[in-house]
Amino acid sequence: MNKRRQVNTSTDSRTSTDSRTSKELNPPMDTDERPLAGLATTPVSRRRLLVGGTVAAGVALVAAACGDDDKSSTTDTTADGTTATTAAGASGDLTVAEVAAGLEVLAVQTYEAALAAAQGNKLGTVPPAVATYVTTALAHHKEHRDFWNKVLKGAGKPEVTAPNSKLKPTVDAEFAKVKDAAGAAKLALTLEDIAAQTYLKAIPTLKGKDAVRKAAEIQVVDQQHQSILLYALGEYPVPVTFQKTDKAAF
């Protein structure tokens, strides 16, 4: 890398973060992190002028979901004429969205089954903290599921309503063995581990910045679910120094 290039790139980083520096401890909300903001205010973006129909599909796809409240940006994306399946990045991000939605459906169904079992007195006495955990995690996974389905729907794909077919039989078999709250927590821990690892594995491959961000936001929450489950099960809540991906769903 030559000197001139370094200088230019340095300028890049300063330019992209100056606005944040001025805000000190406020979260960064520049347009780089909110592509929709740029799209919404720029009917024909420079990017579009340059690359035409090869707009990063992940951005467009997830933007469609994120931008539900921003009609102009959604319209803008649609007006671009870019179809999600024409770009490599798009199909890759869509595949992740489908896998993620399938996992979230599985998590929702499993937590719902656990909740029903607890309410039916099939798990013995359920500690209040565990009951709160189940309802909280259930609500989170519903939101995650709905988010990915919104992405898929925005891209013209069908929503995923069926659980991950690869994992479903195993989870069902394990759930049949659950007799108490601890057993349910162990199964939940396995699901959270798979989900977090799947997002971790997917993030570096995603093309759309919004897709990356949302996957990361979900990964963080799933890892935190794990910590509380580990604590409830009597284990150390931060068991590894680097998160792994060997249990990822793809």
Place this chain on the structure above:
Amino acid sequence: MTNIDDRAFKQLIAESQDLHVDAMRGINETIPVLEEIREERRGQEIDTDEIDRFNRNRRAMLQKMGYGAGGLAGRGLLAGSFGTILTGLMATPARADKTLDVQILQTASSLEKLAIETYNTAASQNLGGVAKVPGTAGQVIVKFVTETVKQHDEHKKGFQAQTTALGGKPQDTPNPKFAAEVTKAVPGFKQLVDVVDFAAVLEKVATDTYLVNLTQLEDMKSKELMASVMGVEAQHLASLRAVSALLKGGAPELIKIPIGADLAKLPAAAGSVAFPNAFEQVGPVAEPETGAVK
């Protein structure tokens, strides 16, 4: 036929030539760089994220030289052959530059260093009176601090190694932006919960910084490392939130591993306090330049 004011006309021509000379001076500096970029990327697949980054570079470069697009257009210079060359070159995406990635990794190292120093400082002050905490909670918290320092040290080493792999200088000093916050906070560590709450702030800054970084990094290995570490910091944060809630709730005796039968005694809120939102809500972050090696 309209009479031409020769004097005014010559003056306009002179001004135009001056503008042209000025413009070409900047372009003579710009074109070789752009040509180099074009050659490096010839035949490669277009990556729109790279184009975003390249556009930011280009805009900053032009603005720095006083030749923003508006200025050039206003002077009519983009309409000529130069405009064609420049437009063509600028339409070609840049090769992935690594400088921003290096800055991000250096800043991540600086956050890890800061976390290590903060935990160690708090430990040297007995963690705000951890010995006074009843039951085994004190031991659990001391172990947590010891393990967390080890993990942050491993994270720092990982980020430093990756910085080196990308050709940068590894960072080994605390992040100055948040070091200032630590300096302000340490005198206020009067009790254990003060330490716990401040540690949670630092873990959230790290978590959220890495989360935002994932949208900016280009290097695949760096992304993998960042996402992996982010997950661990998120768990530190969750643990600290739970501990803080138990301390504030007057139930420090429930801070125990394994918790065993006392699980039933945990307040209901313990099942949700560690993750207040379905999606991580990003708060203050350390911008890439804040921890970059100068």
